[in-house]
Amino acid sequence: MQSIEEDNLFDIVDARVMKEAKRDSMVAFAVLAKRCLNLKGRKRPTMKDVAAVLEEIQKSEKASDAQEPNVEEVESVIKVPDQPWDLFSTSAWSAASGEPAGPSGSSSDKLPLFSHITQ
Incomplete structure (x- = not known):
């Protein structure tokens, strides 16, 4: 989480992943992981939201380079529930x-x- 906050994410990513994955996909995945680690349960995404984000990342990886994943679009899939659990x-x-x-x-x-x- 600290690497994401300090904008050092790519310093900790394995070189093989850097070669195979798109930067925006890695950022989207890191943002999702950070949300999953939130100490407040109601602020963590549901499994349905996690699956939707992972599917979006996977689709964007398979799409052409002209259609890079938009981190804001991926983040918009995850919703915080209106009521506390x-x-x-x-x-x-x-x-x-x-x-x-x-x-x-x-x-x-x-x-x-x-x-x-x-x-």
Whole structure:
């Protein structure tokens, strides 16, 4: 993270990566990695956002050199949630319905964590 902040990213990148990857892609990847390491969970991107950014980087690597990835476009894919997450609940989604858990609490209050099937 310090290398990104001090603009020394390319000093720590392996020479083989420097030969194969585009600079903008490396910067976009480093920015994504930095966001993933945020100490505040609600400011970290979701796995869906991470996958979208990685797909965008991969597409830009495969595209022609005329279409370099735009770091701002890649960063815009990652969104910080509007509401803080409850870091202590087991789930913010209802396991039964696939919908967000209501104000009554998480789905773990209503459903067993594991269902045991004996034969």
